[in-house]
Amino acid sequence: MNFLKLLFFFLLLYSPTLAQNSKKSSIELLPLSEIYIDESGKLNYEQIQNKTFKNIDEEVLNFGVSKKKNIWIKFKIDNNSNNKLEKILEYGSPITSYVSFYDGKKIYKDGLFNTNKERVSLKPSFTIQLEPKSSKVFYLKVKSINAMLVINLTLWEVNDFLKKEINHITKINLFFGAMGILFVYNLFLFIFIKKRIYLFYISYILLTIFHHTIYVGYASLYFFNKETMIFINNNILILFCLIFISMIFFTRELLQTSRYKIIDFILKVYIFLSILISFLAYDFLYLDAKVIIIYIPLLLIFLYSAYLGLKNKESQSFYYLIGWSLI
Numbered sequence: 001m002n003f004l005k006l007l008f009f010f011l012l013l014y015s016p017t018l019a020q021n022s023k024k025s026s027i028e029l030l031p032l033s034e035i036y037i038d039e040s041g042k043l044n045y046e047q048i049q050n051k052t053f054k055n056i057d058e059e060v061l062n063f064g065v066s067k068k069k070n071i072w073i074k075f076k077i078d079n080n081s082n083n084k085l086e087k088i089l090e091y092g093s094p095i096t097s098y099v100s101f102y103d104g105k106k107i108y109k110d111g112l113f114n115t116n117k118e119r120v121s122l123k124p125s126f127t128i129q130l131e132p133k134s135s136k137v138f139y140l141k142v143k144s145i146n147a148m149l150v151i152n153l154t155l156w157e158v159n160d161f162l163k164k165e166i167n168h169i170t171k172i173n174l175f176f177g178a179m180g181i182l183f184v185y186n187l188f189l190f191i192f193i194k195k196r197i198y199l200f201y202i203s204y205i206l207l208t209i210f211h212h213t214i215y216v217g218y219a220s221l222y223f224f225n226k227e228t229m230i231f232i233n234n235n236i237l238i239l240f241c242l243i244f245i246s247m248i249f250f251t252r253e254l255l256q257t258s259r260y261k262i263i264d265f266i267l268k269v270y271i272f273l274s275i276l277i278s279f280l281a282y283d284f285l286y287l288d289a290k291v292i293i294i295y296i297p298l299l300l301i302f303l304y305s306a307y308l309g310l311k312n313k314e315s316q317s318f319y320y321l322i323g324w325s326l327i
Contacts, residue, residue, distance in 0.1 A: 025160040028059045029089070029153035033075035035061070041068045041143065045102055048072055048139065060092070063149040071151065073140040079130035088161040091124040091140070092152030094217030097233070101126040102139035112147075113230055115220040121165050122172075122217035128155075146233055172216055179209050200250035207243045237281035237291065241274040244295060247302075248274075254316055255305045263305055270298050299324065 034053035043051070053074050063071065079085040091099050091110070099111040103126075110116045110124035119125055130136055142151060156164070183205045190198035213219040214236075220229050232239075248267050251257065257264040277291060302324050309317030 025157040027155040029075055029155050030056045030059050030061065030073070030151070033073050033153065036072040036074070038070040038072060039068070041070045043070065043072075045107075045139065045141075048141075059152065061151040063144075063151075067145050069143070071142050071149065073142070073151070073153065074137065075140075075153075076135060076137045077128060077130060077155075078135040079132060082132045084132060085128075085130040086158055087128045088156040088158055089126045089128055089138075089140075090121065090154045090156060090161065091126075091142075092154065093150050094123045094220070095144075095147050095215060096124070096142055096149060096151075097145045097147065098141075098143045099124045100141040102141070103128070104136070111142075112220050112233065113145075113226055115226075115229075117221065119221075120162075122169065122221060125161070146236065172218075176209065176212070179205055179212075183209070197250060197253040200246055200253060204243065204246040204250055207239065207246060211239055211243060234283045235281070238278045240292060240295075241278045241281070244298065245271055245274045248298075251302055251305060251320075254320060255309050255314075257305055260305065260308065263301060263308075266301055267298075270295075 033056050035056050036048065036051045036053045038048070051072075053072070056073075061071075063069075077085075077087070089101065094112065096111050097113045099109070099114075101108045101110070108116070108126050110119070110126075116124070128138065140153070142149065183202055186198045186202045186205070189195075190202060213223065214232065219232070224232065248271055252264065252267055257267060273294070281291065303321065306317045306321035306324065310321055
């Protein structure tokens with residue numbers, strides 16, 4: 001148990017969702033930019049020059065799930081010094097389908113479906129160079145298919161960006177390493193003890209690792225080509241359903257929810273719903289990402305089940321409750 005406690009706090013410390021890097025020598029670019037929303041998704045670079053852009057007051061923009069529209073961001077950079085200026089433009093989301101950066105007539109493409117395999121960063125990034133005493137207007141066009149479109153732009157000093165990225169990748173690698181240790185540890189427990197709870201847990205860990213490789217940008221940068229990423233993205237809801245199914249089975253076994261007839265019945269219903277959603281969500285034929293909202297009550301049921309176990313002074317309920325409360 002001491003081993004599991006150490007791993008628990010280790011994961012808590014290095015989880016990508018909790019251990020955020022502080023930004024140094026960087027500028028949040030959106031409040032200094034302008035935006036135009038192309039509802040048709042058909043305007044090109046020449047046509048967009050004649051459109052009226054609006055100011056942006058936020059550091060992060062969230063457009064939800066939008067398959068058709070293109071979002072254009074326009075910004076100007078001045079170099080008032082006597083030296084050549086070089087910056088790194090970082091786009092904040094590795095799961096945006098298409099990201100196109102326009103440096104004059106030069107176009108640099110990136111994104112989940114068009115990943116630049118030569119970049120060293122997990123998120124799309126572009127190099128900006130300006131001659132002394134000059135200024136330039138840049139454009140960014142983004143589009144996301146079947147995934148939430150979140151836009152965040154940061155302008156970095158080159159050296160600070162590289163230091164930040166090394167730190168970021170190191171923490172993510174530690175997270176995956178800890179998850180890998182948990183997987184191997186519980187795999188051996190399953191092999192020797194042969195209790196199905198370990199099978200449910202290692203299934204959950206494996207599916208979660210796979211999901212996170214997509215979420216942090218590893219999958220598109222290192223593992224899969226464009227066609228494979230499109231296939232995975234079009235069936236991402238199936239992956240979500242499998243994660244929840246494995247977690248439901250694990251929860252039922254760990255917290256012994258069969259003692260609570262109503263709760264256990266609801267969990268069984270969610271298993272059936274997850275299987276049904278998996279069929280209906282194949283290639284997003286009938287359902288889109290909005291269906292995930294039905295799992296919010298399930299998370300509350302998880303917490304309540306752990307609370308009931310905690311009232312009975314069951315130690316496993318304590319760790320389970322802390323984990324889901326943080327999530």
